[in-house]
Amino acid sequence: MEHLKGISVFVETVEAGGFSAAARKLNLTRSAVGKTIARLEERLAVRLFHRTTRNQSLTDEGRFFYERCLRAMEEIRLGEALLESGRREVRGKLRITMPVIFGRRCVAPALISLLEGHPGLELDLSFSDRVADLLEDGFDLAVRNGPLKDDPDTMARRLARQRMTVCASPAYLEKHGEPLHLEDIAGHDGIVYGKRGSNRTWIFPAPGDPWRSAPPRSRLRLDDLEAIRDAARAGVGLAWLPCWLVRDDVAAGSLRQVLKSVPAVTFDTHAVWPKSPVMLPKVRLAIDTLARELPRFME
Secondary structure, eight states: OHHHHHHHHHHHHHHHTSHHHHHHHHTOOHHHHHHHHHHHHHHHTSOOEEEOSSOEEEOHHHHHHHHHHHHHHHHHHHHHHHHHTTOSSOOEEEEEEEOHHHIIIIIHHHHHTHHHHOTTEEEEEEEOSSOOOHHHHTOSEEEEESOOOOOTTEEEEEEEEEEEEEEEOHHHHHHHOOOOSGGGGGGSEEEEEEETTEEOOOEEEETTEEEEEOOOEEEEEESOHHHHHHHHHTTSOEEEEEHHHHHHHHHHTSSEEEOTTSOOOEEEEEEEEEOOSSOOHHHHHHHHHHHHHHHHHOO
């Protein structure tokens, strides 16, 4: 049992990013964490961490051991799932990662209601636009938008579809006119989403083709959807955004949807979770809840 305690402290130290952060999460002193790791290193006859006065980083042996510990912990989680599957009460901590804005506006509101009906459940929601490695980062579930990459270690279920729309402020449309056809977009100023030097292409369904590109001219590139919406409200140009993000602005009249006769492209939203012979009941509950509730937040 002492050996198992050392392993759990080791894994927590890796995931927390250092001795001090792990000590806070485990409600231990930094010294106690350091001594536990030192005893584990002595027993294994290897050094697991490079230590400096400011931080700790894994050695090659430490990284190798961490990966094996994760596999062992996955087996433990599987055992817990088998036990929990026979219980009616859903309990335990559920760690979910999701995109920042979409998560805050749509996913989190759909999930938080679970706490009222399941007093034994804890939600740990992480908002990040980085695509997390579910096993390495210790997440039970991810919510992701757009096409998924093939991954033999994960499973997925489509939850909803989000529809894109082109919109602009009434002031911009009064000054520059309203585009009526896709060809008109090229003659308008656009606010584009760009990250790491590349721009997101404005695409629309096209007969006989997967989609048709219709880029506007643009002098403004932003890597935040809410900032693009705000710039559109200020009259900078056209914006191509998810309907759920501009719903309230359209209702209030600060933005107007254009090209309504042109079919809009849709992107799938998926739940993704580590592949396992048995799905944890808390994971199943979250997925079923999202599949039921998420579409109404995305209308």
